Amino acid sequence: MSNLEEIKKRRTFAIISHPDAGKTTLTEKLLLFGGAIQTAGAVKSNKIKKTATSDFMEIEKQRGISVATSVMTFEYKDLLINILDTPGHKDFAEDTYRTLTAVDSVILVIDCVKGVEEQTERLMEVCRMRNTPVIVFINKLDREGQNPFELLDELETKLSIRVRPLTWPINMGANFKGVYSLYEQMLYFFKINKTKIESDVAKVSLEDDKLVDLLGERDALQLTEDVELVEGVYDVFSEEAYQKGQLAPVFFGSAINNFGIKELLDTFCEISPIPQPRPTDVREVSPMEPKFTGFVFKIHANLDPRHRDRIAFLRICSGKFERGKFYKHVRMGKDVRFSSPFTFMASAKSVMDEGFPGDVVGLYDTGSFKIGDTLTEGENLQFSGIPSFSPEIFKELINLDPMKSKQLEKGIQQLTDEGVAQLFTLDLGNRKIVGTVGELQFDVIQYRLEHEYGAKCRWVPMGITRACWLTADEKPAMDQFIRLKGNQIAYDKDRNPVFLAESEWMIRMNRENNPAIHFHFTSEFK
Numbered sequence: 068m069s070n071l072e073e074i075k076k077r078r079t080f081a082i083i084s085h086p087d088a089g090k091t092t093l094t095e096k097l098l099l100f101g102g103a104i105q106t107a108g109a110v111k112s113n114k115i116k117k118t119a120t121s122d123f124m125e126i127e128k129q130r131g132i133s134v135a136t137s138v139m140t141f142e143y144k145d146l147l148i149n150i151l152d153t154p155g156h157k158d159f160a161e162d163t164y165r166t167l168t169a170v171d172s173v174i175l176v177i178d179c180v181k182g183v184e185e186q187t188e189r190l191m192e193v194c195r196m197r198n199t200p201v202i203v204f205i206n207k208l209d210r211e212g213q214n215p216f217e218l219l220d221e222l223e224t225k226l227s228i229r230v231r232p233l234t235w236p237i238n239m240g241a242n243f244k245g246v247y248s249l250y251e252q253m254l255y256f257f258k259i260n261k262t263k264i265e266s267d268v269a270k271v272s273l274e275d276d277k278l279v280d281l282l283g284e285r286d287a288l289q290l291t292e293d294v295e296l297v298e299g300v301y302d303v304f305s306e307e308a309y310q311k312g313q314l315a316p317v318f319f320g321s322a323i324n325n326f327g328i329k330e331l332l333d334t335f336c337e338i339s340p341i342p343q344p345r346p347t348d349v350r351e352v353s354p355m356e357p358k359f360t361g362f363v364f365k366i367h368a369n370l371d372p373r374h375r376d377r378i379a380f381l382r383i384c385s386g387k388f389e390r391g392k393f394y395k396h397v398r399m400g401k402d403v404r405f406s407s408p409f410t411f412m413a414s415a416k417s418v419m420d421e422g423f424p425g426d427v428v429g430l431y432d433t434g435s436f437k438i439g440d441t442l443t444e445g446e447n448l449q450f451s452g453i454p455s456f457s458p459e460i461f462k463e464l465i466n467l468d469p470m471k472s473k474q475l476e477k478g479i480q481q482l483t484d485e486g487v488a489q490l491f492t493l494d495l496g497n498r499k500i501v502g503t504v505g506e507l508q509f510d511v512i513q514y515r516l517e518h519e520y521g522a523k524c525r526w527v528p529m530g531i532t533r534a535c536w537l538t539a540d541e542k543p544a545m546d547q548f549i550r551l552k553g554n555q556i557a558y559d560k561d562r563n564p565v566f567l568a569e570s571e572w573m574i575r576m577n578r579e580n581n582p583a584i585h586f587h588f589t590s591e592f593k
């Protein structure tokens with residue numbers, strides 16, 4: 068098969084949702100369709116039930132054994148589909164944001180009872196930054212949910228994206244009868260069904276007398292009215308608008324009952340984008356280019372202290388990746404090769420001899436990778452679009468054992484390379500400030516520093532609410548600002564200056580008083 072044919076076969080996407088909306092259940096049903104698993108229950112939820120470190124460590128250990136859950140690959144209708152797993156827990160949102168840089172589209176799961184929840188809004192903001200195409204799946208129709216028109220309105224206002232239903236539900240909860248496919252003119256009847264894959268269907272148009280026989284007079288009338296309203300209110304579905312990230316098609320169903328999944332998957336296969344071009348610091352890289360490029364979007368620690376190696380997940384962006392071949396590690400300026408890269412077919416790890424754009428390769432790493440690192444066939448370019456966002460909680464890292472300062476230093480460097488948290492250093496006294504989006508990471512870092520590096524630490528909370536990356540048109544202006552602000556200026560891992568602000572008001576005031584300095588809320592501002 069040619070490279071072009073390989074590329075056209077591939078679909079790489081993530082399922083995103085607020086915790087509990089049904090992401091794990093939907094993932095599992097998709098894998099069942101793809102024949103990648105045979106039984107329900109095979110996909111382990113990566114959900115953290117309690118906000119407790121022990122729970123997290125337990126899950127991470129299990130995941131460490133089966134890292135396969137990070138990427139799930141299956142074949143369906145001649146396509147090779149890669150699902151990238153994202154953690155649902157809010158404290159690990161940054162991990163999800165980074166995974167979203169490695170996909171070409173997403174499926175967003177909404178709980179019809181709860182509607183659009185906080186985490187959903189945040190995730191969609193990230194999708195919009197990159198114009199990632201989105202398909203919405205409204206789940207749990209077997210429960211008494213909100214009115215579907217209201218749900219769609221809520222999606223449009225809270226997520227700032229136009230929507231277009233492609234199926235329509237007939238009642239909800241105890242009276243849920245099924246969905247009507249607006250484009251196939253097909254009725255899909257709902258049955259409680261935890262095992263079977265196909266549902267009963269009837270092809271019937273809304274004008275057909277059979278509709279009343281099938282649904283009863285009241286529901287048939289309601290459906291006809293609803294569909295009229297839908298067709299009147301919403302524009303016809305445009306694949307182009309979807310591919311540009313401007314319009315989200317919407318499906319209704321019940322993941323746990325295997326209902327509405329096939330329509331979702333079939334449509335996904337038809338309309339979802341093939342591997343897309345990606346930006347770098349010098350130019351855009353097209354997947355069709357003959358030479359290999361790729362970037363690391365996730366690093367998975369091996370939590371077994373006897374095996375310190377980590378796994379770096381690399382998304383292939385162009386060309387062909389080959390096992391054993393030398394590639395350039397651009398940041399380090401040296402050639403590296405991998406004797407046992409692996410892939411995740413049928414949810415088992417297996418050696419990958421070659422990979423194509425859209426694929427994700429697992430690489431064993433002994434500490435030479437950071438999130439965002441690029442591999443090429445020699446060209447000096449670095450993939451961009453993997454920004455860090457400002458953390459929300461900041462604490463100073465205090466070493467509790469002076470004999471172990473080397474271990475602590477190494478540990479915190481490696482953990483922040485993995486993307487567990489962000490590290491800022493104050494020049495004065497080399498003080499280390501760690502920033503995260505959730506309290507849980509501080510416990511995790513403390514635990515891991517002790518168990519993996521033998522270093523003990525404690526945390527001192529700091530009165531900082533936001534980090535702003537700084538640039539200036541002229542160097543002297545920056546030098547002066549840095550001198551003036553003293554301990555409010557720290558440096559990120561790449562030695563970029565960062566302003567640590569106590570409040571939004573502080574940022575505003577400093578912006579007004581220092582027009583020559585530019586304040587940025589993400590680490591990428593080109």
Ligand code: GDP
Pocket residue numbers: 084085086087088089090091092093112114155206207208209210320321322323324
């Ligand atoms: P995640 O946190 O988004 O991965 O959500 P899960 O897939 O773990 O689902 C959360 C809960 O909702 C579980 O108890 C599921 O069994 C349940 N669930 C998933 N889909 C449905 C559905 O269609 N109907 C109902 N009633 N429950 C569902």
